Amino acid sequence: MGQKDSITWGTIEIPYRYSHSRRKTLGISVHPDLSVTVRAPNGTSIETIKAFVHRRGGWISKAWTDFEQYLPKQPERRYISGESHRYLGRQFRLKIEQGEIDTVKCLRGYLWVTVKEEPTPERAKVMLEDWYRQHAKYIFKERLTVCHQRVLREGIPLPAMLIKKMVSRWGSYSSAGRITLNLALIKAPKECIDYVITHELCHHKVRHHGPKFWKLLHRLMPDFEERRKKLKLYAD
Structure with a gap:
């Protein structure tokens, strides 16, 4: 599951989990349950990860808003008897x-x-x-x-x-x-x-x-x- 941490972006607190692996670049994901995960190359410092999450703060905030758009598309209505x-x-x-x-x-x-x-x-x-x-x-x-x-x-x-x-x-x-x-x-x-x-x-x-x-x-x-x-x- 990785380690827990958080940053403050503007007035928003962004909690996230991070883990290290043999990957070459930093990666970040926002999931439908609004959780945030960060994947970092081995040896990446906590400070570097924090700075990376902070730079992506606007994108994370938008992703949270997008996941909240929970109204499905409505089907076409015919307005006839029996409908x-x-x-x-x-x-x-x-x-x-x-x-x-x-x-x-x-x-x-x-x-x-x-x-x-x-x-x-x-x-x-x-x-x-x-x-x-x-x-x-x-x-x-x-x-x-x-x-x-x-x-x-x-x-x-x-x-x-x-x-x-x-x-x-x-x-x-x-x-x-x-x-x-x-x-x-x-x-x-x-x-x-x-x-x-x-x-x-x-x-x-x-x-x-x-x-x-x-x-x-x-x-x-x-x-x-x-x-x-x-x-x-x-x-x-």
Whole structure:
């Protein structure tokens, strides 16, 4: 496994393990579990290894961030009757029909989309996304209030919230102290929504995904890894 050591790069602590071998050059790897390993030629000093890791600090920080991009690519949706859609972790069948008024209802395992004019996939998509957004505004606000209680002891303020469609992230936390949540998160269970919100709230104290960040998140939400794994299952 090698020897343990660490360096400080900016405000980030980078722990790593290093080992010596008959290789000719220094090499470094960042793994999906965010661990860092260094391989060094025999006889390389600890100081030389430290300096090497420090020079690669920016690359390591970026790799940690890249590994955190855990939102899978979503499949193409057709918005036709019989298609499966999710809401708060449950699957519902889409049912599109023509009626007297434009409505969307979640009832008995179905998402019923009633269209006053001719029902088309394009119209159903617009109506369903509007329905998701209306419910996301209420539920995300509720979960933000709950999650903020969890982080109060860390002195993290209650941020303003924005909801929008995002391509590759579930959420973000801006330098202005605003949390942005992906509209698609409304399809996941509340426990996963809470994970994303708590994750982003932690960025008020630690901007990068380094060891200090994960330590803080674990202290506030000890089961965050299980929630994160479950979230991946609902990214459709």
